[in-house]
Amino acid sequence: MLPKLPIGQQDFRKIRTSGALYVDKTQAIHRLVTEGDYYFLSRPRRFGKSLTLSVIKELFEGSRELFEGLWVEENWDWERRYPVIHFSFSSMGYKEVGLEAAIERALDRKAAEMGLELSGQGISYRFQDLLKKAAREMPVVLLIDEYDKPLIDYLDKDNLPTALAHQKILKSFYSIIKDNDANIHFLLITGVSKFSKVGVFSDLNNLRDITLSPAFSTLAGITQSELEAYFGDEMDLIAAEKEMLPATLRADIQRWYNGYSFDAKNFLYNPFSLLNFFGDRQFNNYWFASGTPTFLVKLLRERNVVQLDNIRLDAVAFNSYNLERLETYALLFQTGYLTIKSLDEFRIYTLGYPNLEVEESMMRHLFSEFRHEEVGASGPTVIDLRQALYANDLPTAIEVLDSVFQSIPHQLFLQKREAYFHSLVYLTFRLLGIYTQSEVNTARGRLDCVVQTPTHIYLFEFKLDQSAEAALEQIHSRGYADAYRQSSKEVVLVGVNFSSTHKAVEGWKAEQVE
CATH class of the missing domain: 3.40.50.300 (P-loop containing nucleotide triphosphate hydrolases)
Known part of the structure; x- marks a missing residue:
């Protein structure tokens, strides 16, 4: 006990x-x-x-x-x-x-x-x-x-x-x-x-x-060995209560709350989230909810920064000194929304989200900030899109995407239409979960999105004020589907065109890869 x-x-x-x-x-x-x-x-x-x-x-x-x-x-x-x-x-x-x-x-x-x-x-x-x-x-x-x-x-x-x-x-x-x-x-x-x-x-x-x-580096925060020494028996009890393997529970705790590093070698658990988890025996966004970064989320929208993985910086960038010119990534690191993932021989740091708690919460807040809605309102949208794709119901999935863009204030969208469009597409698909890859790099370019369900692989390409045909043509001409042809799942190519004038899906086409 x-x-x-x-x-x-x-x-x-x-x-x-x-x-x-x-x-x-x-x-x-x-x-x-x-x-x-x-x-x-x-x-x-x-x-x-x-x-x-x-x-x-x-x-x-x-x-x-x-x-x-x-x-x-x-x-x-x-x-x-x-x-x-x-x-x-x-x-x-x-x-x-x-x-x-x-x-x-x-x-x-x-x-x-x-x-x-x-x-x-x-x-x-x-x-x-x-x-x-x-x-x-x-x-x-x-x-x-x-x-x-x-x-x-x-x-x-x-x-x-x-x-x-x-x-x-x-x-x-x-x-x-x-x-x-x-x-x-x-x-x-x-x-x-x-x-x-x-x-x-x-x-x-x-x-x-x-x-x-x-x-x-481990002066504050909880190490893996400390977790086992102080909470090992409790983790075994919780695993039994949840009818999980102890190793599975430990992996979930690590995925949710571990990952903070200040030296690229030692990775730490957030003590606040960890203690709350053991108190409630439920996975939840404890740390993020205890102090929502309203100012930071607004700053990220203003600067159109939504991709927060694999950020590479040198040590000088960590010292964000000027109150009047805040360094985005340094501030995100210092405040705990990014952490050190690795450090190479040239003293270049790679930053990314520390764990699932921070990533999921930040994505939801950014998504809501871009749509100018309450954070809780994003959940149903993401669930509807996921369910439609899992049911292989592309018309419904496109309707959900259409609703995402309809909710944006018109004047705001017009000011930064291209950047705003790409940011919102990225956030929408990132929120779908672990079987989604946004902006996938290939040898011949970057595919907007790949979504894998138990039965299908969807390759999405989005255009703004062009045509669905142009989107499909890009998938074909750059061979984006080649890497997926050997899969046992059905591979579907989807081209979608949005109209910035109407803030809506203007056309879409889908093809199944033979």
């Missing part, structure tokens, strides 16, 4: 005193706090950053009773204690009172907790005073969580001036750290993104960024 699951719990003390499950990360944390002193770590939301900081806080405060039975218990000097200053920007309330006032409140609150009284006006002076007074006997441990929250909350175009104003305030606040080296024993700053790192921390040239460091 599993211990209590700490779903959404980020306080190490509460987890340990309540008897909840804690996956022991203290060996990696010990390495972090003993090998260096000034760190920056970027990880997606709900990935264990806040809990890591909470563990470090209790470690430096000497709370040995909380570490009973953990690796670090016998590998730490419990007599040596440090004052800890721990801030989390997610709980500062800056939206209500303004960022400067919120920071000043947090400084005063921390000073009161430590029995100190601050002097001076302004957050920089008061922060300086707090560090100096807190370090009178021992240098302080400074832990700052979600440093970028006051920025990422205001990234959309309408609120960009607020984000830029916040960046200046944070730069002033953090500039104090550089001149307080003697007062700081250890520093860890965490956040989701790095896009503001240069603007905010430009004075902290001794801040070590461990985001892509192999040495700390």
Whole structure:
């Protein structure tokens, strides 16, 4: 029987005193706090950053009773204690009172907790005073969580001036750290993104960024070996309940929630989704649903970015620094919607979706964003299309495709008709599932879509403001069907032409390959 699951719990003390499950990360944390002193770590939301900081806080405060039975218990000097200053920007309330006032409140609150009284006006002076007074006997441990929250909350175009104003305030606040080296024993700053790192921390040239460091790639997130060690028996029980083979259940869990990597070697499970799965015993989109990326989805539509597989970038691209010119793929990686799939000898990274949860959810949100409808409305459309194809009912399948384009606001479609058309076709067929390949590369070109059912293989080619005959002719002239002629299934070629004027299917033709 599993211990209590700490779903959404980020306080190490509460987890340990309540008897909840804690996956022991203290060996990696010990390495972090003993090998260096000034760190920056970027990880997606709900990935264990806040809990890591909470563990470090209790470690430096000497709370040995909380570490009973953990690796670090016998590998730490419990007599040596440090004052800890721990801030989390997610709980500062800056939206209500303004960022400067919120920071000043947090400084005063921390000073009161430590029995100190601050002097001076302004957050920089008061922060300086707090560090100096807190370090009178021992240098302080400074832990700052979600440093970028006051920025990422205001990234959309309408609120960009607020984000830029916040960046200046944070730069002033953090500039104090550089001149307080003697007062700081250890520093860890965490956040989701790095896009503001240069603007905010430009004075902290001794801040070590461990985001892509192999040495700390498994500091947050759950490894395969940790999954087996802590959840192995529970997986066997769930497999029995569902009348599945244990290996099949494990493969499904991996497909849904594994896949995050920050070094192209270690692949991690999302802890939030994993804990929710074991709590509910159902596969669901837990992480994605906990914070829908409305801003990102709109940005992807505006930039017409829908293909998020096999993205190749060099290391420089990961450092998306400019609030006014956000790098699409770097931002998607930092926020957890893309992850590292591989790294070649030329230091080129290949990015893609980490797992089924993220891929399916992002596709549905993009599909709905392009159609200007609620996310839940996309489900019936996809199901209707899948059922029609599985029944070999092409007329109904074409009717469903027609309805997809009819739903687009006319003016929006006219503005970007060619790009919009191809993006929506791509998303529609990607949502059909695992037996669908969109934009399939061949030796002589790229076929728009291949759909395989138990009995048929459909090769689709789509045209805009041309003709169904032209679409079929392209399939023939480029030999797209050659790779499928040996299949035991019936191979059907389908050419479809859309009218941008009427936003509708203007004609279609199908041929069976003999």
